[in-house]
Amino acid sequence: MADIRVDRQGAVWLVTIDRAKKMNSLDFAAHEALVDVWRAFDADDSARVGVITGAGDKAFCAGADLKTYTMSFATLPPHEFRRKWVDGVGLGGITRGMEIDKPLIAAVNGFAISGGLEIALACDLRFCSDNAEFALQDSKWGFHACDGGLVRLPMIVGLGNAMEMILSGERIDAASAHRIGLVNRVWPQAELLTKALDYAQMLARRAPLAHRFAKATMRRMVGMPFADALKTEVRSFYDLGQSEDLTEGTQSFRERRDANFKAR
Known part of the structure; x- marks a missing residue:
């Protein structure tokens, strides 16, 4: 799992998408590796809180690696597409088809775009760095979110704010994300991971x-x-x-x- 790193810190698992040169976008292999990590986390009784972040200082996750996904979709017959995607799990596992009843925290350290934002939305808490930016850009490219963005974003930020993000595809900054309730806390980038892990350790001491x-x-x-x-x-x-x-x-x-x- 070279593209997905797991650091177990007692009852807290730090999961890092390690594809910084690709803005931590997920190709098929990284997606499957992340699914395996979440399944292992869910099955491990000693694991109590999960934190997910991206490698480097530019991006949390830029969503699916569209070049590899487009090629894969083109070669999949309809029944195989349905098995893997419609009836399977969503991007990275947690966006659709996988229910984890343990706290999950997204430590957003830069761009959280399209599928990357959907991964953050699937977490229970979202902390971000002061340089973070968020968007569902799908409408710019002719489609819309398909891994929970249309479902979760209105529940978290309200219908009006969600409509603005979804219909425009424009990015919003950390301050705006905090104002509309998209993120719980904003910290300087140098402090983000430390503070997120400290918070996770506190949660791990709860029941x-x-x-x-x-x-x-x-x-x-x-x-x-x-x-x-x-x-x-x-x-x-x-x-x-x-x-x-x-x-x-x-x-x-x-x-x-x-x-x-x-x-x-």
């Missing part, structure tokens, strides 16, 4: 079952009638209440110490 139950519940509640959503939330709370982690959490509070969660 992993609470994270998983909360993420799964929020995902199920999308589009539900309000009353049904409230019932789903309280049912999840009841199920979580049967865990050893809740007992440990309440006991640690009484004893004024840090909790030692076991994900049980």
Whole structure:
């Protein structure tokens, strides 16, 4: 997996797209490697938080490597295209067809363009450097986003802001992204990765079952009638209440110490 690097830092996995000369765009091989990484992360009970970033200081990810994708699409028969893309997983795995109930953080260190922005949107939190820029540029080239951009962007920034980005294809800077809620924090580029990993380590000390139950519940509640959503939330709370982690959490509070969660 030369194009995808994984650095395990305790319960935190730092995943780096290492194709700086290609603006960290994903060709088929890098896409498949990233899918394998996320599957391994999801299956590893010791892994609690994932952070994804791009190599170098220019780009987080410029999306799909269109030269290789265009050639591949041209040679794929329709049934194979459907198997791999329509019914398969999205770009890099997490944008479609893969549900990971562990916190994922995008550390955006430059351009997050088209599919690269869609990867960031598929994460739970987005931190960026002060030189970051974001865009869904697909309309400039005759198509539209197909890996969650049309779905997630309106949910995160609101319909009006999403329409502006999607219809124009224009880039927005870090300050604008923060203003509309696209990113949670903006830091100087030299500090981005350190601060993102510090935040990830903090999350890794929180209750992993609470994270998983909360993420799964929020995902199920999308589009539900309000009353049904409230019932789903309280049912999840009841199920979580049967865990050893809740007992440990309440006991640690009484004893004024840090909790030692076991994900049980």
